[in-house]
Amino acid sequence: MLTTFGRLSGRGRGSGVELDQPYAMVMDFGADHRIPRVRIYWQVDAARKAVGLTD
Numbered sequence: 001m002l003t004t005f006g007r008l009s010g011r012g013r014g015s016g017v018e019l020d021q022p023y024a025m026v027m028d029f030g031a032d033h034r035i036p037r038v039r040i041y042w043q044v045d046a047a048r049k050a051v052g053l054t055d
Contacts, residue, residue: 007041
């Protein structure tokens with residue numbers, strides 16, 4: 001399992017609406033070392049809980 005944390009940010013070309021959103025991505029590895037499952041969380045705390053990084 002690999003967990004990454006980051007931020008998605010940008011601005012709408014036409015609307016000018018800004019986006020600044022934290023996220024977490026959890027990747028599970030199979031026996032053949034491929035990634036059969038990727039989970040994306042928009043609430044970082046939920047991702048931490050899913051992988052056991054919180055109390």
